[in-house]
Amino acid sequence: MYHKVNPNPRTGGLGLRVPPGKFEWQMKYLKKNGYETVSLTDVLDHFQRGKKLPNKPIVITFDDGYKDNHDFAYPIMKKYGYTGTIFVVSKAIGNTNFFDVEKKLQPENKIMNWHEIKELDQAGFIIGAHTVDHPHLAKVAPEAAKYQIEESKRALEYGLKKPVEVFAYPYGSYNDQVAQLTQQAGYRAAVTTKLGLAKQESDPFKIHRIRVTGRYSNKRFIEELHNY
Ligand SMILES: [Zn+2]
Numbered sequence: 343m344y345h346k347v348n349p350n351p352r353t354g355g356l357g358l359r360v361p362p363g364k365f366e367w368q369m370k371y372l373k374k375n376g377y378e379t380v381s382l383t384d385v386l387d388h389f390q391r392g393k394k395l396p397n398k399p400i401v402i403t404f405d406d407g408y409k410d411n412h413d414f415a416y417p418i419m420k421k422y423g424y425t426g427t428i429f430v431v432s433k434a435i436g437n438t439n440f441f442d443v444e445k446k447l448q449p450e451n452k453i454m455n456w457h458e459i460k461e462l463d464q465a466g467f468i469i470g471a472h473t474v475d476h477p478h479l480a481k482v483a484p485e486a487a488k489y490q491i492e493e494s495k496r497a498l499e500y501g502l503k504k505p506v507e508v509f510a511y512p513y514g515s516y517n518d519q520v521a522q523l524t525q526q527a528g529y530r531a532a533v534t535t536k537l538g539l540a541k542q543e544s545d546p547f548k549i550h551r552i553r554v555t556g557r558y559s560n561k562r563f564i565e566e567l568h569n570y
Pocket residue numbers: 405406472476512513
């Protein structure tokens with residue numbers, strides 16, 4: 343689970359920002375050690391229908407849809423033949439991370455525009471939904487959560503002209519009802535911010551991830567990869 347891949351310290355702290363040099367080292371390490379990127383739906387197809395996966399499959403995800411994913415992460419991943427999954431906040435497209443700026447959680451960052459999102463989609467990246475405006479889904483009324491989950495899917499599908507099948511809960515905020523609403527909206531899976539691997543027995547609407555922050559040394563990155 344990544345957020346920003348950006349060299350500029352003014353775009354935010356290292357909790358959510360991995361500098362491109364570090365990110366490149368990580369991609370290179372994964373490639374050298376035989377990891378191949380797959381999509382979340384490949385993983386579901388494997389668990390649910392026995393679809394074959396490479397020996398060391400990995401899903402590389404990015405939350406929020408930052409423009410730096412297009413500008414910095416994508417060229418590096420392309421070099422190694424990798425693709426990822428980007429969970430986009432639909433109302434923020436072509437705009438900024440207003441949802442974090444309003445709460446004074448993060449400095450202002452650009453979010454990809456439709457042109458950039460479509461370019462990544464064409465390059466084999468998967469575009470997933472991350473609500474309309476990034477609320478804590480477990481804290482809002484069920485009708486509001488339903489709207490956020492459904493409307494973000496509709497908006498992305500309208501722009502991409504293809505089904506949007508995966509979802510990420512903002513702030514990792516969800517409960518059983520939110521997970522159920524996500525399933526009912528027609529998604530195939532949703533990811534949380536709980537730490538761990540996706541397993542055969544995982545609930546597809548409560549999939550765990552491994553967090554990568556900009557503070558991790560190369561050694562810590564390797565440890566995190568093997569920690570679960
Ligand atoms: Zn987010």
